[in-house]
Amino acid sequence: xxxxxxxxxxxAAPVPGSVTGKLDLLKTLAGQLAGEEWASxxxxxxxxxxRVIEEAEAAQTAIRGAALAAISDGPVLSWYGxxxxxxxxxxxxxxxxxxxxxxxxxxxxHARHPAIMEALARMQVKTSVAAKICGWSDLLPEEHRAMAxxxxxxxxxxxxxxxxxxxxxxxxxxxxxxGHDDKPPVPGVSIDTTIDGASVLHGDLTPGVTALVKAxxxxxxxxxxxxxxxxxxxxQHDALGQICRQVLSLGGQPHHRPANHxxxxxxxxxxxxxxxxxxxxxxxxxxxxADHHRPAxxxxxxxxxxxxxxxxxxxxxxxxxxxxxxPEPAAGATADRTRTDGAADGAGRPPRPVTALVHIPFAxxxxxxxxxxxxxxWTRNAAITFAGENARNAAEPGxxxxxxxxxxxxxxTQDASLTPIVTACPDASIIPKLAAAGARLHKLLQAEQAGxxxxxxxxxxxxxxxxxxxxxxxxxxGGYASYLRTRLFAGTVLGYGSLVLDVGRxxxxxxxxxxxxxxxxxxxxxxxxDRHAVKTxxxxxxxxxxxxxxxxxxxxxxCWGHHHIELHQHGWHGTMxxxxxxxxxxxxxxxxxPGTRYQPPQQE
Numbered sequence: 001x002x003x004x005x006x007x008x009x010x011x012a013a014p015v016p017g018s019v020t021g022k023l024d025l026l027k028t029l030a031g032q033l034a035g036e037e038w039a040s041x042x043x044x045x046x047x048x049x050x051r052v053i054e055e056a057e058a059a060q061t062a063i064r065g066a067a068l069a070a071i072s073d074g075p076v077l078s079w080y081g082x083x084x085x086x087x088x089x090x091x092x093x094x095x096x097x098x099x100x101x102x103x104x105x106x107x108x109x110h111a112r113h114p115a116i117m118e119a120l121a122r123m124q125v126k127t128s129v130a131a132k133i134c135g136w137s138d139l140l141p142e143e144h145r146a147m148a149x150x151x152x153x154x155x156x157x158x159x160x161x162x163x164x165x166x167x168x169x170x171x172x173x174x175x176x177x178x179g180h181d182d183k184p185p186v187p188g189v190s191i192d193t194t195i196d197g198a199s200v201l202h203g204d205l206t207p208g209v210t211a212l213v214k215a216x217x218x219x220x221x222x223x224x225x226x227x228x229x230x231x232x233x234x235x236q237h238d239a240l241g242q243i244c245r246q247v248l249s250l251g252g253q254p255h256h257r258p259a260n261h262x263x264x265x266x267x268x269x270x271x272x273x274x275x276x277x278x279x280x281x282x283x284x285x286x287x288x289x290a291d292h293h294r295p296a297x298x299x300x301x302x303x304x305x306x307x308x309x310x311x312x313x314x315x316x317x318x319x320x321x322x323x324x325x326x327p328e329p330a331a332g333a334t335a336d337r338t339r340t341d342g343a344a345d346g347a348g349r350p351p352r353p354v355t356a357l358v359h360i361p362f363a364x365x366x367x368x369x370x371x372x373x374x375x376x377x378w379t380r381n382a383a384i385t386f387a388g389e390n391a392r393n394a395a396e397p398g399x400x401x402x403x404x405x406x407x408x409x410x411x412x413t414q415d416a417s418l419t420p421i422v423t424a425c426p427d428a429s430i431i432p433k434l435a436a437a438g439a440r441l442h443k444l445l446q447a448e449q450a451g452x453x454x455x456x457x458x459x460x461x462x463x464x465x466x467x468x469x470x471x472x473x474x475x476x477x478g479g480y481a482s483y484l485r486t487r488l489f490a491g492t493v494l495g496y497g498s499l500v501l502d503v504g505r506x507x508x509x510x511x512x513x514x515x516x517x518x519x520x521x522x523x524x525x526x527x528x529x530d531r532h533a534v535k536t537x538x539x540x541x542x543x544x545x546x547x548x549x550x551x552x553x554x555x556x557x558x559c560w561g562h563h564h565i566e567l568h569q570h571g572w573h574g575t576m577x578x579x580x581x582x583x584x585x586x587x588x589x590x591x592x593x594p595g596t597r598y599q600p601p602q603q604e
Contacts, residue, residue, distance in 0.1 A: 055123040061130070062121035065106035072107060079598040081566045081584065082528055091528025091594045109134050115149045119157075129156060136169035144176045216243055357515065358494060365484050378483050434469040441466050455593070461581060468578025502551035509538050509550055517555050520580045524559040526566070527594040531559035539563050541576040556582050 016022050038046060071077065072085045082088040085107060089100035110117050113134050119125045125133075133156070137148040151172070152165055160168075173180060189203035205213065220239035221232070230238070365371065441462040448454040489495030499512040518533035525536075536557040542548030554576060558567065566572045571587035584592040588601065 054126055058120045058123045058125060058127050058130070061106055061127045062117050064103055065110040065117060065120075068104060068107035069110040075600075078570070079586070079600065080528075080592060080594075081526060081562065081570075081572055081586075083561050083565075087526075087528035089528075090530075091526075094595060097530065112145065113137065113149055115146065115153060119153055124157060125153065129162075132162070133165070136165070139169075139173055139180075140176055144172070148172055148176075357519065360485065360494070365488070368484075368488050371484060371488060374484055374487050430469055434466070437462070437466040437469050457593070461577060461583075464579040464581065465577040502549065502553075504549055504551075505544075505547075506550045507544055509555065513550065513552065513555065514538055517552055517557055517580075520552070521557040523557070524562060525556045525582060526558060526562040526584075529559055529562060533557050535559065537563050539567060541574050541582060552580075553578055556580070 016025055033049075038049070041049075068085050068089075071088065077083065077085070077088055080088060080092060082091065085104050086097065086100040089095055089103060090097055093100075095103075116125070116130050116134055120127065120130050133149060133152045136152065137145045140148050148169070152168060155165060155168055187204055187206045187209065189201065189205075191199045191201055193199045217236050217239055220242050221235040223230075223235070228235075366375065441459075444454060444459060444462055448459070486495050499510075501513050501516055503510060503513065517538060518536070521536075522533055523529070523536070524531040524533075536559050538555045539558050540548040540550070541554050541556055544550070548554050556574070556576060567574075572584060572592075574582040574584045576582045586592055586598075590598070592598075
């Protein structure tokens with residue numbers, strides 16, 4: 001397609017009557033325009049395109065804001081098990097979380113700035129200008145925002161510049177809110193991580209926090225003698241790491257869960273308040289402090305569920321002792337870490353060692369000294385086992401072949417057609433599951449070869465399922481990796497015997513299992529939710545009360561909201577695969593596939 005004219009007057013195609021039809025037409029036309037050879041088009045067409053796209057973006061902003069506002073107040077979020085529109089956008093449209101927060105900001109402006117949203121819908125004002133006007137109006141008391149929107153919008157449409165709008169906005173603020181306090185930048189700290197694991201810190205600190213940080217640096221960032229040639233910035237970097245290590249080594253660390261998690265409040269405690277932290281509470285400066293200082297246009301974190309026990313039909317299906325459970329109180333200390341003898345005890349928290357998870361790649365393991373000798377011994381043990389198999393096969397020839405080893409075997413293989421067979425000691429209980437996984441994948445591949453439509457993610461999931469069961473069938477305590485580790489590191493903490501991860505029919509989830517599945521999952525297992533694993537809880541995918549086992553193949557990490565509300569209260573359920581992935585199903589039985597639209601059943 002090529003537009004060679006700057007005045008194309010082709011008759012417009014009929015516009016569909018339904019909203020869905022209009023959206024489909026919009027998508028089609030946008031794809032066609034993106035496929036044009038823009039470099040070969042006349043300059044007048046290029047000029048017109050840039051102007052139209054800016055106007056279309058304004059209308060798009062108004063459409064998105066109205067749609068997201070309706071989604072936030074309607075049933076759509078429940079269709080996908082999401083608790084915020086931001087999480088919905090991340091999971092279903094696959095955009096980044098900052099972009100999702102920016103889109104959600106327009107959903108909030110939809111209700112607070114109707115005049116601005118109407119101007120966007122009419123393509124009278126561009127998105128960037130509308131955002132600035134909304135920001136200036138938000139500085140005024142709520143009863144004056146609508147008037148300020150009208151004044152600033154009228155001024156812009158009348159030809160005023162951005163500088164004129166700034167002047168008007170400041171004058172209105174001085175007149176309508178004379179007692180306002182020019183607040184410093186909103187406090188907050190963010191970390192941008194680079195691809196190699198380094199990071200850059202950004203932040204605005206309150207005067208109080210600034211004083212604390214400076215005092216800490218004065219203590220920990222001092223020069224360590226005449227041979228210390230580090231710069232001040234380098235010493236402060238090292239001091240920050242030392243402070244973090246000391247904080248993480250303190251005992252009595254709280255297990256991260258929402259402040260109003262059922263059972264965390266006593267009768268004489270008031271409910272947690274995300275907007276006004278208690279004046280005398282100085283140690284809980286984590287998640288709620290971030291919520292208190294969040295900018296107006298930033299999407300809040302997943303809202304904590306109401307302070308009530310979910311109406312489960314059965315008792316909770318797991319008991320969690322925490323990823324980094326605090327040790328028992330030391331002698332002479334009470335349960336709240338205070339000393340009964342009046343002695344100071346590190347601000348009420350005794351120090352304890354940091355929990356270190358040591359990852360040993362198998363390639364590094366076999367390169368360690370003495371690994372070659374141990375490998376030979378493991379091979380010798382395998383040869384002894386194989387000799388026994390030879391003896392049994394001599395008595396039970398099976399398919400009629402002759403079992404040979406050593407020189408006799410090598411002599412026979414010079415001109416033979418070789419068929420390698422790798423032997424191991426499989427877990428026989430896994431074989432039925434391995435066969436079932438292979439049958440499911442085979443059925444899907446047959447349907448694909450017959451011309452059927454197959455979801456690539458489903459094919460990948462079934463293949464991973466089959467591979468996972470195969471690996472598990474050939475794994476065990478006698479495996480090569482376990483053999484090398486327990487002998488190479490014998491006598492050290494790294495050489496201890498393997499801990500049991502499959503504890504069978506046990507309600508209690510041991511710490512080693514929680515650590516293993518947290519390392520596997522890394523964050524909440526619900527698409528769109530980014531709660532870190534340390535702030536999540538293990539969930540029996542097949543409920544304990546329904547015969548579910550406590551092992552890695554049946555436990556998944558979910559945040560409190562998705563665990564207790566969506567899974568236990570709303571009735572979502574899942575099927576887990578050996579690779580740790582879970583197929584989720586809605587209460588109506590339909591499968592949840594992220595990025596796929598849900599069609600609710602028609603109401604008669």
